[in-house]
Amino acid sequence: MFTGQVFKMKVELLEEVAYTLNLHHNEEIHSIAMNDYIGKRIRLRYDGDIHCIKCGKKTKTSFGQGFCYPCFTSAPEAAECIIRPELCRAHLGEGRDPEWEERNHNQPHFVYLAATDVVKVGVTRDHQIPTRWIDQGASSAIRLAHTPNRYLAGVLEVALKDHFTDKTNWRKMLKNDIDESIDLEEVKWELEEQLPSDLTEYFSDDDEIVEINYPVLAYPEKVKSLGFDKQPVIEGELKGIKGQYLLFDDNRVLNMRKHTGYIISFEEI
Structure with missing residues (x-):
């Protein structure tokens, strides 16, 4: 059994994404x-402690x-420009x-296009x-623009919001609902x-399309979200990992990043 404070899972892009908790x-x-536990039964237990x-x-x-x-309310890592880069004043x-x-x-920052169902x-x-792309559960992504700072990247992102969303439909992402017809390079240069x-x-000028494959045995058909606040003990067969979600049997999913700071224990059962 391992016990400690949760941080978002580390990722490495290989033939399949490799996850480390x-x-x-x-x-x-x-x-x-974590890839070693896919197909096995695991238990995560939260005993009530959260540390900043x-x-x-x-x-x-x-x-x-x-x-x-x-x-x-005071840390720069939690400033509004993390979510809305067009507000950055750096x-x-x-x-x-x-x-x-x-x-x-x-x-320097990149503006990118990522494909899932849209x-x-x-x-x-x-x-x-590609960490950011993996964390969002993108199936593929391409660099769109390279700016000298976060503010200009945000301005460009805002201009693109008339054409694309900046939100991930996490339920469709977890069900692996992908639009295979999307051509990111074509979309990029049309813009x-x-x-x-x-x-x-x-x-x-970098038109490389990065394809991302996730270690998943079976995707949920109907997503059932889990959380430690309502269910302090979560256990079952780990069916896969996508984005920052653990996919369990019975269509259950757990967003590990949402529980950053929580003190949990982990064990195979």
Whole structure:
């Protein structure tokens, strides 16, 4: 049995995505190769403790995927521009923590297109590719544009929202409801004719379409969402992993990222 604080699963893009669940306990990290447990029965137990991933203090409720409320309202990692990059002020030397913003947001960003049942537009840092795509459960993705900072990437994303969603339909994603007819390269270059030239100047010449395969034995037919707050012990056969979700038997799914900061135990049964 392993016990520790949940952080989002680490991913590596191989023939199938390789997932590692890291449970942090004091100075130790228990690294669990989750692919090894697919097809086996596992148990996850939550005993009621949540600790803020920023300050470490115990909190009754997790805000913004792992923060206590004071950190949620003050930490740069939880600022509004994380969700809405067009509001970023890092390029102006401003923000909740200007030094943090300079290191993380006043840096090159990619705008990308990702395919599931529809085409989705998103923004991420260079080093978060392909992690960001995997976390969203994309079946394929392509780089659209390369901007010098997060703000400009956000402006471009907003311009694209008239054409595409920036939200993932997580139920369809988990059922593997994919539109095989989507041609991301064709969609990308059609946009060049529709957007203002001050935005298309950032278009990337990299047309590689990255295909992503997930370690799944069977996808749920009707998604039943699980959560530790209502069900502190979750067990069953692990049918697969997609995005940041564990897929169990009986069409049950557990969003591990939603429970960032929770103290849980993990064991094979």
